[in-house]
Amino acid sequence: MFGCVLRRVCWKRSGARRSVCTTQPEVRVRFAPSPTGFLHLGGLRTALYNALFAKQRRGAFILRLEDTDRARLVPGAADAIEDMLEWAGIPPDESSRRGGHYGPYVQSERLQLYSQAASSLLHTCHAYYCFCTNQRLELLKREAQRSGHVPRYDNRCRHLRPEQVQEKLALGVPRVVRFRLDSGAEPFQDLVFGWTRHEVAAVEGDPVLLKADGFPTYHLASVVDDHHMRISHVLRGSEWLISTAKHLQLFRALGWTPPAYAHLPLLLNRDGSKLSKRQGDIFIQRFREQDVLPESLLDLITHAGSGFNNNRIGRRLDELIEEFNISKITTHSALLDLDKVHEFNRVHLQRRIEDPHTRVELMEELRQRVLHTHGSDISDHAVLEPHYIQRVLQLRKQLKDVCVCVCQGHISCLQELLGHSYSYLWVRPLVSLQQLKDVSAEAADIAAAVIQLVGAGGSVSSTERLNRELKLLTSRLNTTHSSLMRVLRLALSAQQKGPSVAEMMLSLGEQEVCVRLQRALEP
Incomplete structure (x- = not known):
């Protein structure tokens, strides 16, 4: 089924001509979608398996566009399609772009090859002209x-006599070229389904093989x-x-050696x-717009199936x-x-954060997005500094010295x-002392005590330690823990809901927490 490519290398040395033959196995696979629609998950998986097979064997991954269905x-x-392959990290080695x-890599630019093959099959009687009209074919179907x-x-039309065929050709009767199927098909070994016949x-x-407009069908092309x-x-695909x-x-029939097949x-x-393409949510462009990482999508579609040791x-x-x-x-x-998909994206976002190289790229991407979204409202551009953005991405989980995903694992994408x-991460809220007092009569005492706690240093090192310190503070102030948390949440973010107060303080840092609480205490 699959052999070696024979390459002959010739050169001259000292007037003598030498010829050396070397054999080198060459793996060449292709992803051949029809541009009658955009790339979806099923197509991406087929492309990925081809790319994995080629890369594992140091072969070539080819993108070929089968555009002979002109009406669609x-x-x-x-x-x-090629844009999405590049985004997914599996660009082809050869393509029209x-x-x-071995180009052209678009079938509509290779019509002469198909015509030549059809002529060869007609000459050897493996194919024949068919003059049946669309009306007759429709009647057969009904x-x-x-x-x-x-x-x-x-x-x-397989049984037309030669003179009948020549007469119709001379009259210019529209025709197609059909292939003579042999009875008694031989079995073949598929790399997935085994011996198949x-x-x-x-049936x-x-x-x-060749349509009336000169374009080939999928089978011939x-x-x-x-x-x-x-x-x-x-x-x-197994279809x-x-x-x-x-x-x-x-x-x-053409006298060619076929490739090995894996369905x-x-x-x-x-x-x-x-x-179904009608689902709308299976197109790769949609996932990209939803901020899904390409490696998350590749992991998801391979995790759903088989083909891996683990x-x-x-x-x-x-x-x-x-x-x-x-x-x-x-x-x-x-x-x-x-x-x-969000679970997979959360895991891969965490991996990007942990990797020093991808983390730098991630930090710059987040910085640009923050500028685009909140740029006009940012009063302190320190939130755009690398050390601040890195702290946002690398929150510590409790006392364990390990990085967890953004904001304690609640975030699955940068968006x-x-x-x-x-928004509190990037824009300082405008909160008055009266607003804090509406939440708790002890708001001023709470803010002052937390400023002192944070200013002493060391407390904002982990969410576990911070929560423990805030509970102790609640006892000393003779207030309720819920009141303390509501005051801090409002002062730090001007919101009633969101991440935990400890996570807010940890991401903002000691200095910024003090700045926001002091501003809230101003008359």
Whole structure:
């Protein structure tokens, strides 16, 4: 199924010509979407498995756009598909945008190759001209449906005599080219489903290879392109498993060696229903707009299925490449739980924060977003300094010397830090002493005592220690703990709800807490 690529290297040395032959295994896989829509989760998973397979074997990952269905093309979809692959961190090695030695990588630019292949099949009698009208084909379909049969072409034109064919060609009768399916299909070994055999000739009519407009169907174009692009392995959805029997017949008829095939099980919703483009929430662009990290999405779609030695949350692309094992892919469908996307994103955001390199990028991204969202309301630009933003991202969890996700794990994406609940991080609230007294008559004493506590230093080091100190302070002031917390929350954020008071104080830092409480005490 898959061999080696033979390369001959020749050169001259001291007038003598030497020739050396070397063999080098070459893995080449392709992701071949149709730009009739934008990239969705099912397509991303297929692209990812191809990319993992190629990267693990130091091969090439090719993006090929199958745009022969001209009536259903969506403007901008072709560029958007490659944009999303780049965003996801799995850009192709070869594509229409990136170039390569086996282009063009858009099928509508390769029509001559398909015409040549069709002519070769006609010449060897593996294909024939079909002159049946759309009206006749529609009648066949309706009749089959009325009788409860699966619609299929009756292969009528396969039996035309040569002189009949020539007469119709001379008259310019519209025609297509159909492939003669052989009966007695041979079994083939799929890398996922094992030995498989589909007697397609018994259940299907001869398929169209070349349409009347000169454009190929998927069957011809994919076979021709896989051959000319030297594809070694085809990893695609299991919906194409039956069609592979036809494709193998085409390869044999054209005298070409087919690639190895691996058909991936379907990606389904959690309830077992099919992913549908009409759902609207399965497109990759939508996840990007919702601030989902690309590594979170890759982790989610691989976690839903099989193909890895281990299954755990938090794997990044390099780990997916290392752990990918095509022999571990099972034949049963993968169930995707989209409700877990925020859980996955929280884990991967934490990983970005912990990594010194990605943390720097994250800090700059957050800074730019804060400027864009709150820029005109920021009175103290110290909130834009790296040390402050890093403190916001790296809150300490209780007394353990480990970093936890933003604001004690409540945040799953940066965008949430820009919302109303966390605006106190960037904008100093305007709160009067009277507003604090409306909450508690002891508001002034509470604010003064907390200023003294914080000013002494050391208390704002962890949420656990801070909560313990505030409870002791409640006892000394002879007030209720809820009153103390409401006063502090209002003074620090001008809000009634949000993160815990200890988290607020920890993220703001001792100096900023004192500044805000002192401002609230001013008459």
